[in-house]
Amino acid sequence: MKRGAFAYPSGQIYLDGNSLGLMPKAARARVLTRLEEWEHEAVSGWEHWFALSESLSPSIARLVGARPAEVIATGSITVNLHALLATFYRPDGAKRHLVATELDFPSDLYALRSWADRAGAELRLIPSRDGRTLLEEDVLSALKDDVALALLPTVLYRSGQLLPVRSITRAARERGVVIGWDAAHSVGCLPHAFHEDNVDFAVWCHYKYVNAGPGAPGGLFVHERHAGLVPGLAGWWGHDKRTQFEMRPHFHPAEGAGAYQIATPSILALSALEGALETFDELGIDAIRARSLELTAYLIERCARELPEFILVTPREPAQRGGHVALVHPEARMLSLALRERGIVPDFREPDILRLAPVALYNSEDELDQTVRVLRELLDSGQYRHFAGQASAVT
Numbered sequence: 001m002k003r004g005a006f007a008y009p010s011g012q013i014y015l016d017g018n019s020l021g022l023m024p025k026a027a028r029a030r031v032l033t034r035l036e037e038w039e040h041e042a043v044s045g046w047e048h049w050f051a052l053s054e055s056l057s058p059s060i061a062r063l064v065g066a067r068p069a070e071v072i073a074t075g076s077i078t079v080n081l082h083a084l085l086a087t088f089y090r091p092d093g094a095k096r097h098l099v100a101t102e103l104d105f106p107s108d109l110y111a112l113r114s115w116a117d118r119a120g121a122e123l124r125l126i127p128s129r130d131g132r133t134l135l136e137e138d139v140l141s142a143l144k145d146d147v148a149l150a151l152l153p154t155v156l157y158r159s160g161q162l163l164p165v166r167s168i169t170r171a172a173r174e175r176g177v178v179i180g181w182d183a184a185h186s187v188g189c190l191p192h193a194f195h196e197d198n199v200d201f202a203v204w205c206h207y208k209y210v211n212a213g214p215g216a217p218g219g220l221f222v223h224e225r226h227a228g229l230v231p232g233l234a235g236w237w238g239h240d241k242r243t244q245f246e247m248r249p250h251f252h253p254a255e256g257a258g259a260y261q262i263a264t265p266s267i268l269a270l271s272a273l274e275g276a277l278e279t280f281d282e283l284g285i286d287a288i289r290a291r292s293l294e295l296t297a298y299l300i301e302r303c304a305r306e307l308p309e310f311i312l313v314t315p316r317e318p319a320q321r322g323g324h325v326a327l328v329h330p331e332a333r334m335l336s337l338a339l340r341e342r343g344i345v346p347d348f349r350e351p352d353i354l355r356l357a358p359v360a361l362y363n364s365e366d367e368l369d370q371t372v373r374v375l376r377e378l379l380d381s382g383q384y385r386h387f388a389g390q391a392s393a394v395t
Ligand SMILES: Cc1ncc(COP(=O)(O)O)c(C=O)c1O
Pocket: 076, 077, 078, 079, 105, 107, 108, 153, 157, 182, 184, 185, 205, 218
């Protein structure tokens, strides 16, 4: 859709945008501008950098279906999650337990367990019947009266299953369970309606489908009905901007999600995000989702026809899948290394998953054809087995 707007690594087919999105040329330009500002303006630059995060909120709000005051670019997923748990996790008598899923990204579980341990509560993990996906009925039956808070993934990071955010959120709220979503694998790839769905809070990153660079600032959403809550982890960057520099000893939170910022942000990193958001403003997330579904459907179809050795674990139903296609093979680790050797960049997730993410903004059907052809050749020739015993790359 917009391939020319990205720095595409030459000679590669890049299918790892669900781990680290490619660099938008606009991101590079914004960072360079900010470096020049730093060079020439030094500390005076803060006069226009001061509210840079807030200035990105209208664009970010469009990505997640929110009002601008409900979102802010700050922190990282795990840090933001801690900040939101410090605010929203209020164990009260028997209503004290936490719920997540056994398929969650581990950092979420580490964070949740640290809060459960402190409160003497349980962290209950919703089981997966097939080890890959979740059934809505199993999610709903975990939302019991003694649960204080649930954190769920919008899209499961291994299988790529997209959960029904609206109906699960409704059920949680009916049962008095505070509900948060980890939207790491959906923001920038598909539309959300966090405000209308009445989600309590959400966290996500911008380094995957939003292409804001390695370690980019994360994002968080807090529904406007919680405006005025005092953040559990207060810091001066969350202070009301109008009086922040009066340096008062008492914390007066900003109105809205800006209050959950804690400390001075990286202006260079926010600038890359600013550049990355331009493409989303231009194309709109609905068009991006339509193209993403076309590409994943195409890939699923080709794999089913030509690579029967793989088990597809991503749901075929468009409404139930995110932006990547997950293929299971007992030798997926070696196959992923062999693909990289041939200039095709997938990723691998333990123990046996090859993830291929055709990104709407820069991938094409032709690249998917080539990927399927190379996988077919590898399987036929066995020319990937020399990677036996070799550890996979970190990504
Ligand atoms: C689903 C999910 N949650 C949480 C994280 C952790 O993110 P961070 O390092 O920004 O805290 C990741 C990282 O890839 C992730 O994929």
